[in-house]
Amino acid sequence: MWTLADKTLKSRLFLGSARYPSPEILQQSIIASSTEVVTVSLRRESAQQNTGNRFWDYLRQTGVHILPNTAGCLSVREAILTAHMSRELFQTHWIKLEVIGNDDTLQPDPFGTVEAARILCAEGFEVFPYTTDDLVVAEKLVSVGCRIIMPWGSPIGTGQGLRNLEALKTLRQRLPGITLVVDAGIGRPSHATQALELGFDAVLVNTAVALAHDPVRMAQGFAAAVDAGRWGYEAGMMEASSRAQASSPTVGIPFWHQEDAH
Amino acid sequence: MKIRINGHIRDVKGPTTIQDLLVQLGYANHFVAVAVNQNCIPKQKFPEQSVQDQDEVEILAPMAGG
Numbered sequence: 001m002w003t004l005a006d007k008t009l010k011s012r013l014f015l016g017s018a019r020y021p022s023p024e025i026l027q028q029s030i031i032a033s034s035t036e037v038v039t040v041s042l043r044r045e046s047a048q049q050n051t052g053n054r055f056w057d058y059l060r061q062t063g064v065h066i067l068p069n070t071a072g073c074l075s076v077r078e079a080i081l082t083a084h085m086s087r088e089l090f091q092t093h094w095i096k097l098e099v100i101g102n103d104d105t106l107q108p109d110p111f112g113t114v115e116a117a118r119i120l121c122a123e124g125f126e127v128f129p130y131t132t133d134d135l136v137v138a139e140k141l142v143s144v145g146c147r148i149i150m151p152w153g154s155p156i157g158t159g160q161g162l163r164n165l166e167a168l169k170t171l172r173q174r175l176p177g178i179t180l181v182v183d184a185g186i187g188r189p190s191h192a193t194q195a196l197e198l199g200f201d202a203v204l205v206n207t208a209v210a211l212a213h214d215p216v217r218m219a220q221g222f223a224a225a226v227d228a229g230r231w232g233y234e235a236g237m238m239e240a241s242s243r244a245q246a247s248s249p250t251v252g253i254p255f256w257h258q259e260d261a262h
Numbered sequence: 263m264k265i266r267i268n269g270h271i272r273d274v275k276g277p278t279t280i281q282d283l284l285v286q287l288g289y290a291n292h293f294v295a296v297a298v299n300q301n302c303i304p305k306q307k308f309p310e311q312s313v314q315d316q317d318e319v320e321i322l323a324p325m326a327g328g
Contacts (some may be wrong), residue, residue, distance in 0.1 A: 020326065045321065045323035051323070055325060059324070
């Protein structure tokens with residue numbers, strides 16, 4: 001069990017809800033993953049569609065904690081308004097803050113993210129800011145009230161994994177009391193394991209599960225991967241060495257002759 | 263009166279509250295959040311807050327998101 005904001009959770013895997021083949025497969029994947037946190041967005045809906053109701057019903061049946069996002073927001077003003085509307089609709093003070101600075105890379109705007117986080121933290125939101133692996137930006141986010149930081153592994157949807165391990169290690173070392181969640185760019189279960197081995201508290205995965213040939217099986221894979229990484233971290237892993245060292249005992253090696261030794 | 267609903271200008275019978283506007287537009291049973299002129303309106307205020315000519319209204323619903 002671990003503490004995320006004001007909640008106690010078992011799972012260190014968060015799931016995004018986008019790009020699944022169907023709402024049914026999304027629901028099955030959520031259940032198979034054992035995740036307790038799922039992100040959602042707010043979008044315009046025409047009166048004829050009513051897809052929002054159906055999607056919401058599927059999600060509510062899983063009993064997960066909802067983490068609304070401000071995806072698509074390009075300004076502080078848009079992000080703040082989206083956060084307000086999310087809080088009103090979902091009755092949660094959690095908000096995954098995204099203020100995007102570049103349409104091509106979907107890289108977060110560090111200045112807008114910090115400013116929006118400052119305002120939202122002051123209004124009582126629990127802000128989960130999506131950011132890069134930049135330490136200075138992360139420290140600024142902490143200084144304005146964030147207790148959770150979500151650095152990217154690599155750009156959203158790319159599946160490239162953890163592109164800058166050293167930067168992520170630095171974040172873990174320099175922000176020991178902050179909840180760190182790798183969000184974006186995770187492509188396969190081993191990426192998630194790697195993040196947890198580094199000591200990150202959780203990972204948020206969307207595309208890697210949604211676009212898998214078998215999303216439900218992939219969701220199970222990620223659940224196991226996150227556990228493996230966390231257990232490795234807790235168990236204390238050996239240090240890598242450049243020098244080979246035999247693992248079998250050297251005393252009593254059969255067929256060994258002194259004159260042949262080298 | 264003319265109101266911009268989700269980016270499109272619509273002719274709407276007025277005066278009207280947000281509650282009545284949602285019914286008029288066909289959102290009566292939808293699970294939605296509403297903003298008027300970039301201000302989020304709490305649900306309990308839907309029956310009492312009115313919309314004016316030239317207002318900008320956003321009607322947003324939960325959608326899949328990462």
